[in-house]
Amino acid sequence: MNDIKQYFKMHEIECTEMNGRIIDKKNYLYTVRTSDGEVVQMKTVNNLSTQDIFVGDFVEFIDYEAGGYLIVKVLPRISSVSKQTSHASKSFHTAEGEQILAANVDQIFILIAADQRFTLPKFERYVLTFNRKNISLHVLISKGDYSDRAEEIRSRILSVYPDFEITVFSNFQKSTVETVKTLFQKDGTAILIGSSGAGKSTLLNQLLESDEILTNEVRRDGKGRHTTTTTRMLYVGSVNAYIIDSPGFKTISTTNQMDEYVLFGDIKRLADGCKFNDCTHVHEPGCRVLNAVDTGEITEAYYKRYLENRRIVNGQMRHEARKKRMR
Numbered sequence: 001m002n003d004i005k006q007y008f009k010m011h012e013i014e015c016t017e018m019n020g021r022i023i024d025k026k027n028y029l030y031t032v033r034t035s036d037g038e039v040v041q042m043k044t045v046n047n048l049s050t051q052d053i054f055v056g057d058f059v060e061f062i063d064y065e066a067g068g069y070l071i072v073k074v075l076p077r078i079s080s081v082s083k084q085t086s087h088a089s090k091s092f093h094t095a096e097g098e099q100i101l102a103a104n105v106d107q108i109f110i111l112i113a114a115d116q117r118f119t120l121p122k123f124e125r126y127v128l129t130f131n132r133k134n135i136s137l138h139v140l141i142s143k144g145d146y147s148d149r150a151e152e153i154r155s156r157i158l159s160v161y162p163d164f165e166i167t168v169f170s171n172f173q174k175s176t177v178e179t180v181k182t183l184f185q186k187d188g189t190a191i192l193i194g195s196s197g198a199g200k201s202t203l204l205n206q207l208l209e210s211d212e213i214l215t216n217e218v219r220r221d222g223k224g225r226h227t228t229t230t231t232r233m234l235y236v237g238s239v240n241a242y243i244i245d246s247p248g249f250k251t252i253s254t255t256n257q258m259d260e261y262v263l264f265g266d267i268k269r270l271a272d273g274c275k276f277n278d279c280t281h282v283h284e285p286g287c288r289v290l291n292a293v294d295t296g297e298i299t300e301a302y303y304k305r306y307l308e309n310r311r312i313v314n315g316q317m318r319h320e321a322r323k324k325r326m327r
């Protein structure tokens with residue numbers, strides 16, 4: 001099995017024994033699966049920083065003194081998955097307001113847990129954040145053993161996105177996990193995304209055969225596992241694909257003006273034409289947004305989602321303000 005070579009071939013990049021792929025990243029230490037199939041930990045040359053290299057990247061390394069290797073170059077990315085970070089919580093992974101989660105990804109699976117609170121605006125934020133050219137997007141409703149809730153969520157999503165492919169599954173129902181297996185692109189790279197507790201790690205463990213966990217898992221400190229804190233990539237033989245498990249999001253539900261602009265750009269643009277600067281687009285005369293709803297320029301459903309999103313955002317802002325006052 002040598003999938004790195006296959007991948008290079010597929011994307012017409014020449015592959016040597018000094019090439020590999022980043023499968024894990026911790027501080028300044030990278031775990032690289034080399035084109036020979038070895039798993040080696042490496043550091044980088046000084047002019048590469050942790051903001052330059054991500055899980056999924058193809059790299060070039062050199063032999064460096066006493067048997068160690070150093071990553072010297074990141075090969076051009078075919079795609080990357082990132083999320084916008086809010087201005088308030090800029091992390092050091094941030095490049096131009098984007099936090100890259102993984103590179104060279106072919107498929108994104110958004111997991112929504114049937115036992116967690118579901119709102120369309122939150123879901124839309126996921127879709128708009130992760131909708132990428134060249135990367136296919138799948139929706140998985142996890143914890144399908146809560147079957148009524150799962151079906152309700154499915155029909156609510158379909159009411160807005162009738163063309164979405166949605167798969168309901170439960171980690172505790174083997175036949176549904178088998179269905180999920182059929183969705184992975186052979187020799188591809190997929191990332192699992194979803195809020196904390198959505199069941200990503202459990203799914204990954206279901207897909208892995210136990211011996212793979214041993215070969216994939218690199219022990220750094222001899223200690224056991226694990227709620228996912230970093231992004232890691234595993235080769236999953238049962239589906240012939242790389243799967244990336246990312247830490248669950250807490251922040252995707254918090255929002256800011258940029259989120260709103262991405263989600264409701266049409267309304268934001270219309271709002272420039274409103275008669276009053278502080279128009280709330282609910283009752284004002286000369287409101288360009290209300291006018292657009294009347295004429296059918298934007299749909300009533302879209303307008304309602306905008307209002308619902310605003311209600312959530314305002315609620316969060318009030319909540320934040322209250323917390324601040326309490327401190």
Ligand SMILES: Nc1nc2c(ncn2[C@@H]2O[C@H](COP(=O)(O)OP(=O)(O)OP(=O)(O)O)[C@@H](O)[C@H]2O)c(=O)[nH]1
Pocket residue numbers: 142143144145146169170171172194195196197198199200201202203227228246247248249
């Ligand atoms: N009822 C039910 N519970 C599940 C299912 N899959 C996972 N769980 C449980 O949900 C909890 C969270 O599962 P994880 O797989 O750790 O969730 P995660 O998405 O990896 O969470 P983070 O690592 O925090 O991002 C665990 O207690 C699982 O046992 C399922 O299909 N049905």
Ligand SMILES: [Zn+2]
Pocket residue numbers: 271274275279280281282284286287288289290
């Ligand atoms: Zn208005």
